[in-house]
Amino acid sequence: MEKKSFEILDVTLRDGSHAMSHAFTPGQVRDTARALDAAGVRYFEVSHGDGLGGSSLQYGLSAHDELELIEIAADECKQAEVSVLLIPGIGVKGDLQNAVKAGAKMVRVATHVTEADVAAQHIALGRELGLKTVGFLMMSHMAPTAKIVEQAKLFESYGAEVVYVTDSAGYMLPQDVTERISALKQSIGCDIGFHGHNNLSMAMANTVAAVEAGATFIDGSLRALGAGSGNTQTEVMVAVLERLGYETGIDLYKIMDAANDVVTPYMPRPQEITGSSLVMGYSGVYSSFLLHTQVAAKRFGVDERDILLELGRMKAVGGQEDLIYDVAQGIAVRN
Numbered sequence: 001m002e003k004k005s006f007e008i009l010d011v012t013l014r015d016g017s018h019a020m021s022h023a024f025t026p027g028q029v030r031d032t033a034r035a036l037d038a039a040g041v042r043y044f045e046v047s048h049g050d051g052l053g054g055s056s057l058q059y060g061l062s063a064h065d066e067l068e069l070i071e072i073a074a075d076e077c078k079q080a081e082v083s084v085l086l087i088p089g090i091g092v093k094g095d096l097q098n099a100v101k102a103g104a105k106m107v108r109v110a111t112h113v114t115e116a117d118v119a120a121q122h123i124a125l126g127r128e129l130g131l132k133t134v135g136f137l138m139m140s141h142m143a144p145t146a147k148i149v150e151q152a153k154l155f156e157s158y159g160a161e162v163v164y165v166t167d168s169a170g171y172m173l174p175q176d177v178t179e180r181i182s183a184l185k186q187s188i189g190c191d192i193g194f195h196g197h198n199n200l201s202m203a204m205a206n207t208v209a210a211v212e213a214g215a216t217f218i219d220g221s222l223r224a225l226g227a228g229s230g231n232t233q234t235e236v237m238v239a240v241l242e243r244l245g246y247e248t249g250i251d252l253y254k255i256m257d258a259a260n261d262v263v264t265p266y267m268p269r270p271q272e273i274t275g276s277s278l279v280m281g282y283s284g285v286y287s288s289f290l291l292h293t294q295v296a297a298k299r300f301g302v303d304e305r306d307i308l309l310e311l312g313r314m315k316a317v318g319g320q321e322d323l324i325y326d327v328a329q330g331i332a333v334r335n
């Protein structure tokens with residue numbers, strides 16, 4: 001069996017927060033963290049879906065204090081380490097310092113794919129605090145490969161130890177992933193990661209393409225719990241990678257039990273590719289817009305897909321959640 005050459009990072013307790021309307025309970029976090037740790041997952045992420053400080057009217061209020069959730073998760077870790085996501089401006093330096101006090105050992109500083117330069121201070125702080133520090137390029141489908149290389153070099157120059165290509169919209173096809181990861185492999189010296197969404201049913205194929213092109217960090221979530229149609233499904237990824245000859249270091253039965261016995265009972269709905277999430281993948285819309293779009297469509301009596309197609313045409317990016325309501329209202333007026 002080929003030696004493990006990558007880390008699987010589970011995002012159930014962060015990307016899944018979008019699908020849970022940011023309402024994870026302390027008990028759900030404790031049980032999920034315990035199960036991930038027992039299965040051998042080395043890193044898993046805990047935060048509001050939009051990262052530290054995300055609890056707000058714009059992004060959705062958290063039902064429970066995220067620092068408390070991070071602490072609960074960290075207390076369950078015998079070998080795993082808790083990661084937090086931070087989008088500069090939504091999360092501030094004090095949020096990261098507090099997360100470290102609560103037990104976080106890794107930070108992923110996320111920016112829109114063309115805006116890596118806003119992350120310099122947060123990446124430097126991550127290193128100062130002794131965290132494993134990662135740069136996370138969201139909506140990577142929106143930039144050509146040369147731009148991604150340029151932005152990844154910025155992250156690396158600020159001190160990032162891993163740079164992620166993030167398919168936030170679930171828009172990419174395997175060849176898009178191969179092209180981007182291969183270009184990064186030739187241009188930067190730090191580790192490379194991939195985070196996928198399943199809106200076009202491509203998350204697993206894209207993840208395999210990423211590993212084969214040289215990614216050394218790959219994300220998944222249990223039962224695919226995440227924004228839009230969810231993420232690459234962690235327990236399936238373990239099985240697929242083992243079938244491909246990799247040693248993942250994760251116990252397949254234990255990770256399946258974590259998914260089916262711990263996560264499934266609290267999922268608000270099955271993680272499916274619906275008409276709306278399919279349109280997100282097709283037109284390149286940020287996956288975390290899904291539930292906001294459903295609320296806006298109901299409020300203005302319009303078709304969710306029309307809102308999403310328009311947002312795709314407008315090239316809306318994360319942080320523009322209020323635009324969803326403007327677009328829905330505009331469609332209602334035109335109808």
Ligand SMILES: C[C@H](O)CC(=O)C(=O)O
Binds near residue numbers: 288
């Ligand atoms: C804040 C986003 O939900 C980060 C992420 O997981 C993505 O862009 O995808």
Ligand SMILES: [Mn+2]
Binds near residue numbers: 196
């Ligand atoms: Mn995501």
